Amino acid sequence: MREHFLLDPTVHFLNHGSFGACPKPVFEALQQWQLAMERNPVEFLGRRSAALLRTARERLAAHLGAQADDLVFVPNATTGVNTVAQSLALQPGDEILTTDHEYGACDATWHHVCQRTGAVYRRVEIPLPFEASEFADRLMAAVTPRTRLIFVSHLTSTTALVFPLAALCAAARERGIATLVDGAHAPGQIDLHLDTLGADFYTGNCHKWLCAPKGAAFLHVRPERQREVHAPVVSWGYVAGEDGAGSTGGHTGFDAYVGSTLLERRLQWQGTRDIAAWLSVPAALDFLAANHWPAHRSASHQRALALQARVLARNGLQPIAHGTDFGQMVPIPVRSSDPAGLRAWLFDQHRIEVPVTQHAGQVFVRVSVQAYTLDSELQALENALAAAGV
Known part of the structure; x- marks a missing residue:
């Protein structure tokens, strides 16, 4: 599969998880959409964009087990988290309950929102080694009468754990507590059926494991919650009004780009x-389907676990979870007192692109294995870690 990607052949690229990698045919689709936009930007954006985006959302919704009317495109999952966080009418003392494994940028979002509103951002420790069967109960045991929302990752960034969310979402719903899931790493890496999962708000990236171009992501909102969500940038959809009526500010043709559903009018324009990355999502889905991606995904998962096992057997450390708790990313515990130095050494001396993360005093080399990953790249990392004595 390596020939289908644009990656630098001189780099051992084991960090698909950070920004993804776009296949050549998908990148070409992106460029074709950009060219179509530049040929007549007024026609493309002003008259065609809503219908084009609708078609792309329908394809994505079918893949995610969701309804197109409950989805809207956003540039990245961080934007999705911010959109929800800044939409909630939080009061002083309200609690946002979360785990101690969340992505730093989203932690920063909640700290900012809580500082402004007087709400409280409260972390619950999810200890290592991770036990999936205890996850939902541990979080729900921390709920108080002030808990307004539970915010969790689907796959954690630092520790690469897959959190089991269905039971948590169901338990929270029974208590009248909303759930927001940061699914940045989930689409394309694990199977998703958002309608069944039951999260009130779910945001995920398409540019990571779905292999879409950079800047393609989505926000999914259950129908009964959609009136709570507001755009971070107010534009023409608000002028048109929630029912599509109202002042047009001297312009016509709003529906051609603001759309007709509530989420469209508030968030789409x-x-x-540049909407070309969003319009290229169907091309990414076509690429995955044409190349039998479930088989590649399963094989990548097994190769990642095998690498983890070999390194741990050498360095005498233990995994932080069972193999079923990981996807195509695995955290390999290492003995290092200088994570930043180890990451830099791996790249500068061995041309290995891989993140070195930290959690609860442990250091991990977080390896991503994608269909294009070569066995020689995994071996290069294994050899380098042995040479470093970690």
């Missing part, structure tokens, strides 16, 4: 921007 936030000023002029």
